[in-house]
Amino acid sequence: MTLLDIQDLTVRVPGAARPVLDSVSLHVAPGEVVGLVGESGSGKSTTAKAAIGLLPAGATATGAVRFEDTDVLSLTGEGLRAHRAGPVAMVHQDPRAALNPVRRIGDFLTERGATRARAAELLAAVGLSSPERRLRQRPHELSGGMLQRVVIAGALAAEPRLLLADEATSALDVTTQAEILALLRTLRADRDLGLLLITHDLHLAAAYCDRVYVMYAGRVVEERSARALFTTPAHPYTRGLLSCSPTLGTTHPLHPIPGRPPSLSDTFTGCPFVTRCGEAEENCETWTPARTQLHEGGTVECAVAPVVGRRSARRNGWAQPPSPSTATTEASHS
Numbered sequence: 600m601t602l603l604d605i606q607d608l609t610v611r612v613p614g615a616a617r618p619v620l621d622s623v624s625l626h627v628a629p630g631e632v633v634g635l636v637g638e639s640g641s642g643k644s645t646t647a648k649a650a651i652g653l654l655p656a657g658a659t660a661t662g663a664v665r666f667e668d669t670d671v672l673s674l675t676g677e678g679l680r681a682h683r684a685g686p687v688a689m690v691h692q693d694p695r696a697a698l699n700p701v702r703r704i705g706d707f708l709t710e711r712g713a714t715r716a717r718a719a720e721l722l723a724a725v726g727l728s729s730p731e732r733r734l735r736q737r738p739h740e741l742s743g744g745m746l747q748r749v750v751i752a753g754a755l756a757a758e759p760r761l762l763l764a765d766e767a768t769s770a771l772d773v774t775t776q777a778e779i780l781a782l783l784r785t786l787r788a789d790r791d792l793g794l795l796l797i798t799h800d801l802h803l804a805a806a807y808c809d810r811v812y813v814m815y816a817g818r819v820v821e822e823r824s825a826r827a828l829f830t831t832p833a834h835p836y837t838r839g840l841l842s843c844s845p846t847l848g849t850t851h852p853l854h855p856i857p858g859r860p861p862s863l864s865d866t867f868t869g870c871p872f873v874t875r876c877g878e879a880e881e882n883c884e885t886w887t888p889a890r891t892q893l894h895e896g897g898t899v900e901c902a903v904a905p906v907v908g909r910r911s912a913r914r915n916g917w918a919q920p921p922s923p924s925t926a927t928t929e930a931s932h933s
């Protein structure tokens with residue numbers, strides 16, 4: 600069963616030379632923790648917001664966003680409000696932005712439909728001690744980590760089935776970050792909650808998620824189980840992300856990916872990553888890579904990456920094949 604099912608979602612905004620999202624497909628099942636990873640501007644937040652029917656101003660969308668039996672993109676008015684207030688909840692980076700500084704924590708939770716007793720239960724469920732006392736406190740009396748727990752309690756008030764966490768731990772110190780991520784994992788296990796974890800940190804996603812989608816320039820360039828992504832990353836961009844982010848206990852030098860991600864005014868005829876890729880070949884500038892199914896599950900969108908799981912390092916191929924003399928074409932075309 601799938602909770603959230605996004606199929607070939609393409610989103611365009613006025614004035615942009617290329618789509619913000621380009622044929623994005625993504626799914627989340629109940630009780631699954633799914634990571635969405637990529638540099639700034641790759642389209643992670645736009646993808647997550649599409650799940651609550653929130654598109655950029657003036658945007659046009661093609662493709663489908665389904666939540667259980669609901670066609671999210673066709674929702675309007677009361678139906679859209681009910682969708683956002685009910686089965687899907689979103690938690691952002693800065694908990695202070697979500698909380699009114701002069702209102703008590705109890706007010707924040709009761710405004711979300713919880714009774715006083717239920718509000719105390721929710722605070723206990725997110726690991727806050729002395730919940731009755733917390734209900735009477737104001738945001739400035741709590742630390743950033745405690746406030747993020749309050750915001751998560753507020754998100755749980757409507758018993759959501761999917762939680763979208765958009766850089767929800769990025770502003771916290773590492774210890775608190777680990778505690779909040781552990782809390783989210785506990786909540787998904789206890790409540791069969793689907794969790795979409797948006798982060799720029801691939802190591803963090805690999806540690807906490809079941810599956811991970813890697814986004815670049817509005818496209819999903821790799822989708823794998825977290826373990827496979829971490830041990831045998833297929834896309835040169837994924838490998839670049841792994842080698843430029845530090846991990847505890849390793850001393851190897853970091854290798855930043857050269858250049859910058861493309862802006863919405865940049866267009867490409869071939870692979871969007873070609874100008875930053877150390878493995879690019881001539882055809883990569885001209886031909887769109889095919890989205891290839893990997894044998895052990897998942898997909899990669901790179902023509903020159905070896906197909907993971909095969910004995911021989913054969914190529915994935917192109918959506919539109921270049922001349923037969925220069926590449927092998929055996930991919931399942933997207």
Ligand SMILES: Nc1ncnc2c1ncn2[C@@H]1O[C@H](COP(=O)(O)OP(=O)(O)OP(=O)(O)O)[C@@H](O)[C@H]1O
Nearest residue numbers: 612619638639640641642643644645646655656863
């Ligand atoms: N309302 C909007 N109008 C125009 N462009 C937008 C709008 N919202 C997002 N964009 C553009 O779409 C692209 C993707 O943005 P998005 O916020 O989804 O990326 P992201 O991967 O979440 O980045 P970040 O990690 O910085 O939040 C960016 O180039 C951004 O500037």
